[in-house]
Amino acid sequence: GENVEQHPSTLSVQEGDSAVIKCTYSDSASNYFPWYKQELGKRPQLIIDIRSNVGEKKDQRIAVTLNKTAKHFSLHITETQPEDSAVYFCAAKGYNFNKFYFGSGTKLNVKP
Amino acid sequence: SAVISQKPSRDICQRGTSLTIQCQVDSQVTMMFWYRQQPGQSLTLIATANQGSEATYESGFVIDKFPISRPNLTFSTLTVSNMSPEDSSIYLCSVTGGHVDPNTEAFFGQGTRLTVV
Numbered sequence: 001g002e003n004v005e006q007h008p009s010t011l012s013v014q015e016g017d018s019a020v021i022k023c024t025y026s027d028s029a030s031n032y033f034p035w036y037k038q039e040l041g042k043r044p045q046l047i048i049d050i051r052s053n054v055g056e057k058k059d060q061r062i063a064v065t066l067n068k069t070a071k072h073f074s075l076h077i078t079e080t081q082p083e084d085s086a087v088y089f090c091a092a093k094g095y096n097f098n099k100f101y102f103g104s105g106t107k108l109n110v111k112p
Numbered sequence: 113s114a115v116i117s118q119k120p121s122r123d124i125c126q127r128g129t130s131l132t133i134q135c136q137v138d139s140q141v142t143m144m145f146w147y148r149q150q151p152g153q154s155l156t157l158i159a160t161a162n163q164g165s166e167a168t169y170e171s172g173f174v175i176d177k178f179p180i181s182r183p184n185l186t187f188s189t190l191t192v193s194n195m196s197p198e199d200s201s202i203y204l205c206s207v208t209g210g211h212v213d214p215n216t217e218a219f220f221g222q223g224t225r226l227t228v229v
Contacts, residue, residue: 001170001171034218042222043220043221043222043223044155044204044220046217046218049217089154089155091218093208093218098142098143098208099143099145099157099160100145100157100218101157102154102155102156102157103154104153104154105153105154
C-alpha cells in the first residue's frame, strides 16, 4: 500500500514568515494530493489540493508543489498569521482504490 | 460538498462492551471510509465501507473487532467490539466522491471521541 511521510512534525515560525511542510509518497500510481488543516477538537478541512498532471497550484497565501519524479509534494504558506496555527496533514490518493493515506501531521505554531 | 452527521460525538464506555457509531451523509457518495485518530496522531485508515458487500479492512484491523455496515449510499456504521482502554481514540467517518465522480476531496464527520474505562 501507499506510505506517506511528512516533515517536520512541529514547526514554529514568527508571524509574517513563511512555512514549508514536505511530504513524500511511495506509490507512483497515486494521482491526487490534498492538504488538510485540523484545528484542535475539530475535523480535518481541505485547504488546497493538487492532481498529478499539475506541478504547482496557488490559492492566495497557500501554494502546493508536486514533483512526480521524486514523489514528493510540499505546502507553502506565506505571510503566516496566528490563525494559521493548527495541525496540517498531507495525503495521497491512489488511482485504483480511491483510498486516502495521510502523513503523520505537522503542528504549526505561528507566534505573534 | 457533502455534509456528514456522525453520532455519538463522544462516549465513555466500560471495557468489554461494544459501541456502534453512525455516519449519515446528506447525499449519495461513492466511497465511505472509517479512520481512527489517536490523540495528537495522524489518521489511520481502518476500512473502506462497501455498499452491499463486506468492508475492506486495512492491515491490523479485522472484521470481528470492527464490524462495519453500509446498507446504502448515504449511511454506514462502525462497531468497536469488546472494547479495551487501547481502543480509546477518535473515530472519524469520511466520504469522497459524489455518486457520479469519485475523484474528489475527502470530507469528514465531526468524529466520535471514545473513552474506554
